Amino acid sequence: MSTENAARWPRLPRRLAGWDAAVVALTVLTLLVASGAVDEFGTTRNATFLILDLAPVLLLALPMTLIVVSGEIDLSVASTVGLTSALMGELWAGGLPLETIVPLAVLAGAVLGAFNGLLVTVLGLPSLAVTIGTLALYRGLAYVLLGDTAVADFARDYTRWANGSLGGGWVPNVVPPILLLVVAFALALHATPVGRAIFAMGANDTAAAFAGIPVERTKFLLYVVSGAVAGLVGVYWTLRYSTARADNAEGLELTVVAAVLLGGVSIYGGRGTLLGVVAGVVLLTSLQNALRLAKVSADALTVITGTLLILSVLLPNVSAALGARLRRRTPAPPPSPSPPTPAARTAVPLPEPTRRDGRP
Amino acid sequence: MTVAGRPPERERGGAALLDAVLRFRALGLLVALVLLVAVTWLANSRFLSAQSIRDILLATALTLLLACGMTMVVVGRGIDLSVASVLGLSAFGTATVLADHPGLPVPLAALVGLAIGAACGTVNGLVIAYGRVPALVATLGTLYVFRGLVYFLAGGSRISAGELPRGFLDFGTARVLGVPWLFLIAVAVLLAVGEFLRRHRAGRDLYAIGSHEEAARLAGLPIPSRLLLAYVVSGTLAGLGGVLYAARYGTVDASAGYGMELDIVAAVVVGGVAIFGGSGSVYGAALGALLLTVINNALPVLGVDPFWQRAVVGALIIAAIALDRLVALRVAASLRGRDDAHVH
Numbered sequence: 031m032s033t034e035n036a037a038r039w040p041r042l043p044r045r046l047a048g049w050d051a052a053v054v055a056l057t058v059l060t061l062l063v064a065s066g067a068v069d070e071f072g073t074t075r076n077a078t079f080l081i082l083d084l085a086p087v088l089l090l091a092l093p094m095t096l097i098v099v100s101g102e103i104d105l106s107v108a109s110t111v112g113l114t115s116a117l118m119g120e121l122w123a124g125g126l127p128l129e130t131i132v133p134l135a136v137l138a139g140a141v142l143g144a145f146n147g148l149l150v151t152v153l154g155l156p157s158l159a160v161t162i163g164t165l166a167l168y169r170g171l172a173y174v175l176l177g178d179t180a181v182a183d184f185a186r187d188y189t190r191w192a193n194g195s196l197g198g199g200w201v202p203n204v205v206p207p208i209l210l211l212v213v214a215f216a217l218a219l220h221a222t223p224v225g226r227a228i229f230a231m232g233a234n235d236t237a238a239a240f241a242g243i244p245v246e247r248t249k250f251l252l253y254v255v256s257g258a259v260a261g262l263v264g265v266y267w268t269l270r271y272s273t274a275r276a277d278n279a280e281g282l283e284l285t286v287v288a289a290v291l292l293g294g295v296s297i298y299g300g301r302g303t304l305l306g307v308v309a310g311v312v313l314l315t316s317l318q319n320a321l322r323l324a325k326v327s328a329d330a331l332t333v334i335t336g337t338l339l340i341l342s343v344l345l346p347n348v349s350a351a352l353g354a355r356l357r358r359r360t361p362a363p364p365p366s367p368s369p370p371t372p373a374a375r376t377a378v379p380l381p382e383p384t385r386r387d388g389r390p
Numbered sequence: 391m392t393v394a395g396r397p398p399e400r401e402r403g404g405a406a407l408l409d410a411v412l413r414f415r416a417l418g419l420l421v422a423l424v425l426l427v428a429v430t431w432l433a434n435s436r437f438l439s440a441q442s443i444r445d446i447l448l449a450t451a452l453t454l455l456l457a458c459g460m461t462m463v464v465v466g467r468g469i470d471l472s473v474a475s476v477l478g479l480s481a482f483g484t485a486t487v488l489a490d491h492p493g494l495p496v497p498l499a500a501l502v503g504l505a506i507g508a509a510c511g512t513v514n515g516l517v518i519a520y521g522r523v524p525a526l527v528a529t530l531g532t533l534y535v536f537r538g539l540v541y542f543l544a545g546g547s548r549i550s551a552g553e554l555p556r557g558f559l560d561f562g563t564a565r566v567l568g569v570p571w572l573f574l575i576a577v578a579v580l581l582a583v584g585e586f587l588r589r590h591r592a593g594r595d596l597y598a599i600g601s602h603e604e605a606a607r608l609a610g611l612p613i614p615s616r617l618l619l620a621y622v623v624s625g626t627l628a629g630l631g632g633v634l635y636a637a638r639y640g641t642v643d644a645s646a647g648y649g650m651e652l653d654i655v656a657a658v659v660v661g662g663v664a665i666f667g668g669s670g671s672v673y674g675a676a677l678g679a680l681l682l683t684v685i686n687n688a689l690p691v692l693g694v695d696p697f698w699q700r701a702v703v704g705a706l707i708i709a710a711i712a713l714d715r716l717v718a719l720r721v722a723a724s725l726r727g728r729d730d731a732h733v734h
Contacts (some may be wrong), residue, residue, distance in 0.1 A: 103526075148707065158469075158526070159665040162655055167704025210464040276697075281649070284530060297524045329541035336534030343523040351522075384672045 049342060050306025051296040057313040060382030064320035071320050074200035081202050082193065083268065084315040086111070086263045086279065088208065088308065090286045091293075092215040093256035095307045098290055099219065100149060100249055101232040101299030102157040107260045108282035109168035110142045114264030116172040119274025136261040142168060143257015144312050147250035165283065172276040181274040192269035204266065211259075216304040224248065232299030286338050289314050313338075415662045419677040423684060428690040434465025437691050439569060446680075446687050447573040448638065452477075453679040454576040455631045456650070457657045458583040459624030461675045464658055465587065466620050467567070467600040467667025468518065468525035473628040474650035475536035476510040480632025482540050485642040489553040490607040495557050500633045507629015508622055510536055515621030533651065537644075544644035551640030562637030572634050579627060584672045592616055656703055657682050660710045663710070682706075 048128045065072035090107045097104050114135045121131045142164070149160045194203050219225040231238040231245045268274045293310030294303030314335060321331050430437045456473050463470045484503040488494060512531065517528045551559060564571045587593040595616045600604040607613055636642050661678025663670025682703060690696055 064421070151713070153712055153715055155711050155715055156665050159659050160708065162652060162659070163704050163707035163711070165704065166652065166656065166700050166707065170698065170701025170704050173702055174695070177695075177697050284533070288530060291527055291530075297527050327541070327545075329538045332534045332538030332541065334539065336531040336536075338531075339534070340517055340523060340531035342530055343527050344517060344521045347522045 049346060050303045053306050053313060054309040057309045060313055060317055064316060068152060068320050068324045070323045078195060078200050078202055080319050081205060084311060085204055085208055086267055087285055087289055087315060088311045089259055089263050091289050091307050091311050092211060093259050094290050095295055095302060096219055096228055097252050097256055098295050099232045099299055099302050100228045100252060101235060102249060103161060104146060104256050105161040105283050106146060106168055107256060107286060108279045109165045110139055111208030111259035111267055112172040112266045112276060113142065113168045114139050114261040115268045115274045115278040116175040116276050118173050118265065118268050122184060123181050128185050135265050136258055139264060140258040141260020142256050143253045144254055151246040151250045176276045181361060182272060184269060184272050189269050189272040192266060195251050204335050219304050229300055257303055275314040278378040288335055292339055292342050297362055416674055416677060419681060420455060423681050426688055428685055430691050434691050439711055442517060444570055446579055446683055448570050449574040450680050450683045451576040452631050452634060453653060453657055453683060454676055455627050456654045457675045457679045458579050458672055459627035460654050461663050461672045462583065462620040462660045463624045464663050464665060465600045465667055466596040466617055469529060470514065470624045471529040471651050472514060472532040472536055473624060473654055476625055476628035477632045477635060477647040478506050478540045479536050479628040480506045481635040481642045481646040482644060484633050485549040485554060485636045488555060488558055489549050496561055503633035504626055504629045508626040511622040511625015514625060515618035518621060519617035521652050541644045548643035558637055559640050572638060580676050581670060587672055588607045592619060596620060597668055619638045630681060654657060655701065656707050659707055662714065
């Protein structure tokens with residue numbers, strides 16, 4: 031235990047010097063440059079819109095971070111948003127009050143997430159394949175509910191709240207609840223036994239299971255939470271644009287996954303911080319916003335997003351490989367009991383994407 | 391026809407059993423396909439008219455082509471999410487070249503599309519095999535990059551059939567003995583990739599890498615070059631798909647093939663290729679592609695609301711992987727039963 035701690039402490043500064051710190055710095059830099067170079071960007075009016083646009087991706091990225099750290103993935107989140115939004119439209123058209131509809135929509139999201147969780151944990155199916163299946167299934171069910179029609183006449187009080195600001199200022203009403211969720215997820219991941227368990231199962235879920243961590247149950251709950259948050263985003267999306275359509279939030283899952291990976295979370299699980307992910311989300315959306323204001327076409331953004339995503343993994347790998355090569359040239363230092371350097375660790379062949387297959 | 395991913399040096403009984411399971415898997419797909427066609431035909435006999443069959447074959451051709459490349463990648467425990475973007479880039483590139491140089495012979499224009507695809511595949515392969523970036527991350531990135539490039543090149547414009555040379559468009563609808571050329575090309579690719587994966591050294595290496603990369607490395611297999619090959623083939627086939635897309639539809643804009651990657655992954659998974667590598671055959675993937683296309687064409691004929699299509703596809707993917715898992719558990723249990731028969 032004490033050696034474990036000794037091994038952990040020197041790692042801390044290196045961690046901070048890692049990719050998540052780079053993303054935070056890049057985000058701050060982007061915000062500064064954008065406010066300097068793009069006239070409209072720094073205005074409070076734009077900040078309001080930026081936050082409203084950022085909210086769905088940020089909310090979906092929170093449970094996605096936990097799921098990816100645990101070694102799984104959920105590609106069905108945007109379809110869950112679409113289906114709960116369609117369900118809201120259907121119920122509203124059926125005459126139910128929003129006070130009843132909103133909890134029902136969140137509950138529906140949780141049920142959809144539970145279905146993913148059941149397939150992944152009880153049947154032991156690979157989450158990538160399962161959630162590609164439910165991505166199609168949930169989106170399809172949204173189309174079955176609403177077809178190509180839209181429900182638009184939602185209660186004014188609610189849609190006004192979703193678009194409105196605190197006390198008539200520039201800070202949107204949705205900021206306090208979102209901040210609350212961000213803090214809750216950050217604490218859950220970084221300051222609770224559950225969070226440690228999520229990291230442990232992401233690093234090696236067989237070892238985690240032998241250490242007494244309820245791997246299956248935790249993963250199941252993560253999918254339920256992911257579904258419930260997606261249901262919440264479905265409610266927000268519907269009210270924000272005041273329309274329930276089957277194609278709401280279509281394709282958003284890729285943006286969410288891109289933001290999470292850009293934030294420094296390892297796709298193989300076991301590594302990542304929520305701070306990095308929040309920075310990744312802000313970076314992506316503010317870049318998009320600034321480029322749009324600067325009348326740069328959205329195509330440039332797509333190319334930049336993709337390139338950043340690849341570089342976020344490629345650069346550390348390349349620098350690790352170069353470092354290893356340099357060290358091999360210089361005479362080997364006497365063996366020391368110190369833990370392997372991060373460079374040496376990442377130069378080791380990457381672990382396999384899933385350990386589930388290997389199990390009997 | 392379906393034998394693939396046969397584990398080497400496993401005890402004979404186990405190998406035979408696995409063989410039987412894989413056969414059963416393809417047989418199941420085939421039965422589902424035949425049942426679906428029969429039911430639809432009973433509902434409306436025009437479903438099996440020559441024109442309707444040709445439509446299905448044409449629609450299958452593109453999916454089939456891309457599914458062949460995807461199978462190679464997935465067998466080696468990777469994934470290529472960028473195929474639809476590569477198809478779009480190649481379709482737009484080929485159409486642009488042909489519109490600018492109407493005198494260009496069609497095969498040369500096709501080479502342009504193939505070269506675009508090969509270049510994209512090389513980028514993917516280098517980043518994944520030598521840069522050690524996980525395939526999901528790398529190809530998600532290039533999905534954005536390649537699609538962004540198409541939008542950048544197109545800038546909102548589109549190339550309509552009127553700007554393309556007659557010969558090229560004719561090729562898109564031409565038939566040999568009633569069978570569309572595009573489908574024949576896809577079948578030729580299918581047979582070539584099938585033979586490669588089944589008999590060729592590099593093809594077998596992909597199964598080994600997909601089953602256990604570390605073991606493959608220790609056995610001395612050249613992993614990076616094999617993976618690079620798989621991604622280059624996948625990209626090249628997506629490039630060929632782009633050429634066929636342009637020839638078939640005539641009108642190409644920047645969104646050509648948008649979102650198609652999920653259909654391809656779905657076809658491969660439904661066809662019994664394990665998403666985490668090491669097993670599955672390209673013929674299974676072909677059956678998967680055919681089944682998905684037939685479902686899409688049969689639902690309207692059966693009077694099912696077309697809005698059900700995506701839900702059915704999703705349910706099919708889940709059913710397919712769940713079934714695979716259950717069969718695998720059964721096989722594992724029965725193999726254990728053989729090993730310690732005295733227990734029973």
